[in-house]
Amino acid sequence: MSRTSFENYGRLAASDHHHTVIAGRYLNQLVAEKLIPLDVMEKLDLGPKDSLLEIGCGTGNILIPLSFIAGSSSGLDHSSVIGRLAERLSGSEIQCFMGNFLDTYLL
Numbered sequence: 001m002s003r004t005s006f007e008n009y010g011r012l013a014a015s016d017h018h019h020t021v022i023a024g025r026y027l028n029q030l031v032a033e034k035l036i037p038l039d040v041m042e043k044l045d046l047g048p049k050d051s052l053l054e055i056g057c058g059t060g061n062i063l064i065p066l067s068f069i070a071g072s073s074s075g076l077d078h079s080s081v082i083g084r085l086a087e088r089l090s091g092s093e094i095q096c097f098m099g100n101f102l103d104t105y106l107l
Helices: 001-013 028-032 036-044 063-067 077-087
Strands: 052-056 072-076 097-100
Touching: 001 072, 001 077, 028 072, 063 072, 072 077, 077 097
Parallel strands: 052 072, 072 097
Antiparallel strands: none
């Protein structure tokens, strides 16, 4: 992803668009989007002993449901996107990191 695209994505997150649209999907994909966490959970065999890191977590459409299954959950995305995600997290244990994944090193 180019820096221009990354910043455009951040501007979209600062708008009042629906979380599904911010994730780069159409609103008519909302129902299908809700099936993604179950698919990911099954493919990763995700459980309470696992740590989850979603790079490009968006506003949490996939990360939030998976955080109830994983032992710990983290997400990385543009600061505007993380701001929108934080608005949705009420008492959640999800750790959020701001930055472009191409520039961010998590150790």
